[in-house]
Amino acid sequence: MRVALLLRGVNVGGVTVRSADLRSVLSDAGLGDVVTVLASGNAVVTATSASVAARTAEAALEARYGRRIRVLGIDVDALAAVVDAYPHGEDDAHTPYVVFELQPGVLAPLVDVETSEDEATALGDGVLYWSNPKGSTLTSAFAKASERIGRTAKGDARDATTTRNLRTLRKVLAAA
Incomplete structure (x- = not known):
């Protein structure tokens, strides 16, 4: 089966995982037909x-980089369903995101967060x-509330979610 892998917290101030290294690490770990997508921790x-x-x-990334890197694995058909279900309109003035839950229950409190008009x-x-x-990705009302709620989540809050631009997810699917 084809599986999309979305790495959490790489190439954004954390550890740098270059596409060629990611392909090598995943292939050496026994995963087949590895394709990397963009330089943002995505692979199929x-x-x-x-x-x-x-x-x-x-496990392979921790062995290579000496630290835990959370990875969301999602069947490409399930990812396509997530992308197809995006409920908001898309335009040039807004950024469409999908926030994936890596820790059960962490997203539920975010639904009640008061967002700005836009x-x-x-x-x-x-x-x-x-x-x-x-x-406004880092400064919006939702972003600030998300960070605050993440800090109160069980365990390491940095591991609670991973977020992808909807356009990036479409590129992941195209690479599948």
Whole structure:
């Protein structure tokens, strides 16, 4: 089966994982037909299941980089369903995001966060859809509330979610 792997917290101030290195690490770990997508910690692999692919990738990345890197594994058909279900309109003034839950229950409190007039959120199955004005990803009302709620989540808050631009997810699917 084809599985999309979305790495959490790489190439954005954390550890740098170059595409060529990611391909090599994942291939050496036994994942098949590895394709990397952009320089933002995305890959598509062949594996027996999404959970096996994610665990294999996490172990291989930790061995290579000396620190835990969370990986979301999602079957490409399931990812396509997430992308197709994006409920907000798309335009040049807003950035469409999908926030994936890496820790069960962490997204539920975010649905009730009061957003600005130009933002929109909607809860999906294990994801939260978010549309916000371009240039306000880190400063919007939702972003600030998300960070605050993340800090109160069980465990390491940095590991609670991973977020992708909807356009990036479409590129991941195209690479599948």
